[in-house]
Amino acid sequence: MARLTVNLCGIELDNPIIPASGTFGFGYEFAELYDINCLGTFSFKGTTKDPRYGNPTPRIAESASGMLNAVGLQNPGVEAVISEELPKMRQVFDKPVMANVSGFSIDEYVYTASRLDVEEQVGWIELNISCPNVDGGGVAFGTSPEMAAKVTAAVRAEVKKPLIVKLSPNVTNIAAIAKACEDAGADGISLINTLLGMRIDLKTRQTLLANTTGGLSGPAILPVALRMVWETYKAVKIPIVGMGGVSSSEDVIEMMLAGATAVGIGAANLIDPYICRDIIQTLPETMDKYGISNLKDIIGGAHG
Amino acid sequence: MARLTVNLCGIELDNPIIPASGTFGFGYEFAELYDINCLGTFSFKGTTKDPRYGNPTPRIAESASGMLNAVGLQNPGVEAVISEELPKMRQVFDKPVMANVSGFSIDEYVYTASRLDVEEQVGWIELNISCPNVDGGGVAFGTSPEMAAKVTAAVRAEVKKPLIVKLSPNVTNIAAIAKACEDAGADGISLINTLLGMRIDLKTRQTLLANTTGGLSGPAILPVALRMVWETYKAVKIPIVGMGGVSSSEDVIEMMLAGATAVGIGAANLIDPYICRDIIQTLPETMDKYGISNLKDIIGGAHG
């Protein structure tokens, strides 16, 4: 199995497979299906300071090789996550977990990240900076290098665990934002979050999602994700968790060749709940097919 | 047929269907297949001042519900377009055509647009501002409102025909760029061009496209295109040519509900060479199904 291990910000993963935040709950639903300790780790549902109901429904729409979601960060709030979800998670998952943190102001991010940082089970803080900055006129933190750096630095100063900043792909220059986060102290970058999209219902002539727009994910976005991981790999030295449309062991290898050290799997879990287990099982065979003895050797391998 | 007509910057189109630039050549290949006078109009292959061979091959890659291209604006240059292509086009197409103009400096854009502007067959100039600005450090014109406005104003000052600016989707704020173009004198906006993406060949561990990255198009990008048309419609008053992944009469209606006055069809022509003709033929039936008596009535219809 050592041929699958990778090192993510100082923590060894048995394999690079990480179910992506928002598609794996707090793990225990999937633990009914298979032993989730086979995973590298997983990123739990985006957690905020206060409980959030999220957006009105419909929150889901379909598109060619993809789906849109406008869940709106439904979560029970950081206190309930710590008191209720983490204990349940511990029952089914022995490894360090990735704590996905969202917020609508720098203070919120810092608060939530600090609360989770001290939890023993938490291995990494994953800062989801795709959220709108309420203090900054509602523009997402992740859309400017300055704001991204600011929130990264503020959280960095308060947490001890490795800090991974998760970038929004809805930007002109992803590399500049990744670099700004690295310079501000991030230990890793994860990308991509969803692409902003929408659908309209021809029958009602209204937007399908109650929230108007939502985030596109699934195989449709794989080429965009690969390109952004590629650009980010060129710009930063810290490890990258690459994601966006990954649905097979071949996709995992492609993402690693583009520059990812670990690979997130999102929407695919919703369609095929066993996909992460199956990908981990088929990885060695796929590696053999392409002459890869050790996954660590191929990280960024397409950069020549 | 009057239920299909729309008005694009003062010119009446028999229907909103416009084969998108780069996927329809100069029309005559398709004219061997069907009478292309059934089209609203079409946008011909991106034309530059000088002849261009384009990028090395492979220029094409596949992805889920989409394709990547890195053709690199292969075209014979504006003089040959005027002396050779337009006369051949005239044999098969009676209507005003859309002249898609690319460039690598403001001077080049102005030169090429001015040369085409005086051609009788040209109805509109479509300024493709996704190209890198060689004078501006290689950053694409379409990625900042300032550069987009500058090139728009410069061309606007020299051409008489309606000027449609075609936007790149690889930006943080599409509405701001559209607005800047409108303020600089654009008569219309067309969007979206392709999303920047890439693929890697697992066998060779190299990027599949010789050019490393390419433009993603096809059904995969429809939700992103709809969202950007939607945002642009809110920001500008000039008409929008909406495109990106449109492959059916239902998609055409969805694009118009989002805010498009006319609808571009790109990659779909490559897969099914008859698609534009077929969409035009099925539009009335689809309109009946959704209770639409006149297409003009639904432009921006989902904005409530």
Added chain:
Amino acid sequence: MKESIFRILTNKQIAHDTYEMILRGNTEHITRPGQFVNIKLDGFYLRRPFSVCDLEGDDLTIIYKVVGSGTEKMSTLVPNEELNLLTGLGNGYDTKSSGKAPLLIGGGAGVPPLYWLAKELLAEGKQVSAILGFNTSNEVFYEAQFKKLGVSTLITTADGSYGIQGFVTDALTNLESFSYTYACGPEPMLKAVYDAAETSGQYSFEERMGCGFGACMGCTCKTLYGDKRICREGPVLVKEEIIWQG
């Protein structure tokens, strides 16, 4: 929940735009009427949820209405084709609380789960009646099947072309007293039944789903007992907890 491959035994039209499909596979995770399966279709990214209409050993029946491109595609499938299903989804109806004479009220594509529910309630020795509402006569299905079970069945059509003219609630007056209400159908129908029925009851809801098994939070609704996922803590809600949205 279980993911497994089912083989199509039959797929036939039973009313206007309405098809009955019988599938054979591993049904052991399907435990209660009112549960649903989530079907993967070639060419579509998301699965499609359908209520279990009947269950006989390994054979599962669903009834679906063609409303979009996925159900359109389903209508073209032929016997022996295989489909990937997630089974055993949702809470399903609780038959215990029904009292002696439960009433089942279904509207259109909401009728199917009531069939298996009726069978279960009858097996528990209850006296079951049903009101099944449709738009028009050519959309009516399963009247004979319900009657054959021994369910006293009333049909309504909105245009009066068959059965009682009007909505399901217009048929309520035609009924002897009943002890409990089970309802499934479009939300306006559920609301009308909720308002009209004097008994307690269970109501089955629909929502657009990302996963169908509780992972994505795509289908959440507010209830008086807290936020619930339609796919997991639903689709069946008890009358007492329902909050109607705008």
Added chain:
Amino acid sequence: MKESIFRILTNKQIAHDTYEMILRGNTEHITRPGQFVNIKLDGFYLRRPFSVCDLEGDDLTIIYKVVGSGTEKMSTLVPNEELNLLTGLGNGYDTKSSGKAPLLIGGGAGVPPLYWLAKELLAEGKQVSAILGFNTSNEVFYEAQFKKLGVSTLITTADGSYGIQGFVTDALTNLESFSYTYACGPEPMLKAVYDAAETSGQYSFEERMGCGFGACMGCTCKTLYGDKRICREGPVLVKEEIIWQG
């Protein structure tokens, strides 16, 4: 060019990872050996190009090697399934310039178009020989078919497990003189033939294609006679115009 639906008559494995598919449909736009068809497959966005291997009335034969997910999918198709094809694509080989004793040289998946070409050349009364190169014995196909036509056929395998050991060019010395060369195969093979063959000839190229009919400029190559689209002014180039890229 024509878009039309073809029905699969047979689809059978003829060598390691290599399949022969016979399709029936409207073939009237296929005019020359060396042309290709572009096949739409469910679940894949781009069409897949394959050379016409044989043509008998409405029946079209292609031979394909499984190299990726599209050809993998093709290998699972069964008779009576239908496929959407664009036919009559590409320039094809010109048989006129062949002289009296043309030599056909094919490598692996480049062998198929040479079969129909051989038939046409023979019909024109020429004396045809062929060198067909493969990696190893279990990949060899169509040797008997070529011989049955009356083509004097040599087989090479890179590992020497069958026929002459080596590459197609290693078999050149085994041949009487020939008047012209027709070649199809991977680019390194074409280059080797180009260097080794003393005659003029025609060489068929492959390129990743967006459309296959000249609309997208996806497949352009440089030649001494100007830029050409492999799908339209190709896939066959005459020796005199070829420019080899890095």
